[in-house]
Amino acid sequence: MPVIEVTSLHKRYGDLVAVDDVSFTVAEGEIFGVLGPNGAGKTTTVECVAGLRVPDGGGVSVLGLDPRRDAAQLRQRVGVQLQESQLPDQLRVAEALDLYASFYRDPADPAHLIDTLGLGDKRNTAYKKLSGGQKQRLSIALALVGNPRVAILDELTTGLDPQSRRDTWTLIEQVRDSGVTIVLVTHFMEEAERLCDRVAVIDRGRVVALDSPAGLVSTVAPEQRIRFRPSASMDDRLLTDLPEVTAVQRTGSQVVVTGTGDVLHAVTSVLARNQIVAADLRLEQSTLDDAFVELTGRRPAE
Amino acid sequence: MHAFGQILKIETRLFLRDFGSPLTTVVLPLALLVVFGLIPAGRQPEEQFGDLSFIQYFAPSLLVITLAMSAVNILPTVLATYRERGVLRRLATTPASPAALLAAQLVISLATILVSAVLLIVVGRLAFDVPLPRRPLGFTLALVLGTAALLALGLLVAAVARTAKSAQGLAVPLFMAVMFFGGVYVPRFLLPDFLVRIGDYTPPGVQALLDAWTGTSPHPLHLGIMAVVALAAGATASKLFRWE
Structure with missing residues (x-):
């Protein structure tokens, strides 16, 4: 009860x-x-x-x-x-x-x-x-x-x-x-x-x-973002072909991959298969903050 | 009942800890009695006071200081502060009721008035030949009704004021009017007759106190007015009072 x-x-x-x-x-x-x-x-x-x-x-x-x-x-x-x-x-x-x-x-x-x-x-x-x-x-x-x-x-x-x-x-x-x-x-x-x-x-x-x-x-803000610098040049399609990936962007030497679910595993596996090392790899996950904004359309007051 | 006892104990401690409250309600009137009493001329019967000494004539006004301070100044300010700061609201979340805090404040006001009245009467009698109230019953009645009228007015201020500041804004003019018509600022024999007559009917009813103290029965109309003010202001206050 x-x-x-x-x-x-x-x-x-x-x-x-x-x-x-x-x-x-x-x-x-x-x-x-x-x-x-x-x-x-x-x-x-x-x-x-x-x-x-x-x-x-x-x-x-x-x-x-x-x-x-x-x-x-x-x-x-x-x-x-x-x-x-x-x-x-x-x-x-x-x-x-x-x-x-x-x-x-x-x-x-x-x-x-x-x-x-x-x-x-x-x-x-x-x-x-x-x-x-x-x-x-x-x-x-x-x-x-x-x-x-x-x-x-x-x-x-x-x-x-x-x-x-x-x-x-x-x-x-x-x-x-x-x-x-x-x-x-x-x-x-x-x-x-x-x-x-x-x-x-x-x-x-x-x-x-x-x-x-x-x-x-x-459920509300499932997107994750992976940032890294590839050790060798690579085709973006290696990543965009993955079902977990929703977008790939490049800023300078940095690649930013956006995706959902087990996207980190999918990306690192494909890079390993191609002998590309991901330097400075960082994973950015959504926080409750993002979920809150998504739900209410407002930033939580500080 | 246990909670009320504990609240009363703590509130009494806080009252005494706040130096200004006992000072203005009890020490000040007593000190004035002593100062005026020590002036020899103040102890001589005078025709303009109806063959009373000045100190005898003025003693009820000293009691008005206690009444005004306690009932229309301290009480509403404390209650409005407690409401504004959420003290009453916090109490409402516990098994104790905020009403117990209100009751404790009333008990403290009554006790202060009683202590001051006894001190003024006893010290006046022992040190300055002010006779004890000659009509004890009438005096008690006048004091009780006058106190009730002022406490009711004080509660009314606490009820209508939203903040401690606005309570003080309302209390101060009321307090000054009570003190003025009670003959505290200017002894009443110096006031024009119509102001003295207004003072007869202004709570706490200084004339009724003087009459009963010096041997005349208090005028029923004076007492009646105090009772009416007490009931009307008390009923309105209890209707308007908010705990938060």
Whole structure:
């Protein structure tokens, strides 16, 4: 049974349709990514899942609970990290965690959590004096302090420097390894590629693709590009005759082969048979970025 | 209930940690009482104050400082800041309710007002011969209704203001009006009669406090107005209040 089940979710604000028709399921122990351009309806979708908003149509079930009807039970078991949610300036790290721990029936040990998140030497520091990365880690700690079975994390690493971002990713993987199901809203493709088992790409309030990151790339943007400099002159037809190859271009001494499937193997085999050595060979594969652009017609916002 | 207790504990700590809040709500009125009380002329009964001493006449206005600061300045600013910064929203995702935070802030306001009132009454009595409120019941009633009216107005500001800045923009003029009509800026005997009459009906109702403190029953109309303001502003605030 899926941990989260969203069926034909619909939500409007006045005349603006924020979520038109969104359906997906999340399995236990999965890291599930929700991707999409700004204003696509990602945040509204997860807010409905978290029970913070009432959908205008469709159904949401989390751990078999209805987020509205069983709100009290849901809040015990679902940890939420919201976008742009701060704390009072003078509140100290340990105070915040102790306070939030007191809300739950079976909380995690705040002191242990502080250490795990690398805030050990900041426990008596006021929120105002924390760096962006530390604030973010505290925010994640607050989402986890209730020992949730599901964690919903919105814009996890926005505003973090690359090192903090990588540290946060490692942390999220540890959380997942402890058995927590994670829903991750992000617009960083690198983050989704690194962390997510599956992603839903949402555009204009609808799910336009739902697959593993690698699956999305190979179905949506399957093209690969091979660049090399041949050691001897060669006829382009050697390559264009291959079924895997879609195009061959030359720029100066460099040959650029575009193709799909097992194109690399096909090209190198044919070169070897003809005793041509491919110098400076590089393979460029599509990334989730390319798939995203293909799907939404927009570049992921940075 | 457990969560509420923890929130109240932390919010009280934050209130005390923010140096300005206890200073302006409790220390300042008390310091003014002491300063005016130390002036010998301030302790002599005067005919223009209806045979009260100046300090006796002015004491309810000192209490107005606490009321105004706490209810229409600090309360709405804190609540609007918490909403703007997403503190209330984050709380809404936990088993604790943002309503518990609102309740904790109200308790802190009430406690501040109570502490300041007790200090002004006790220090006034012990150090400067200000008699204890002669109509304890009437005084309590006037204080409770005046406090309720101002807290309701403070909540109304917190309800209509979208940001902490706009809350302050609304709170400051209201705060100044309350202070002015409460006789804090200019003692009321120096004000023209019609302004004093307006002040009688302006929350928290400084005349009702003075009457009950010095031995006259507070005027039912004065008290009634406070009750009406409290109910009307409170009902509107609860209708308009948004958690995010």
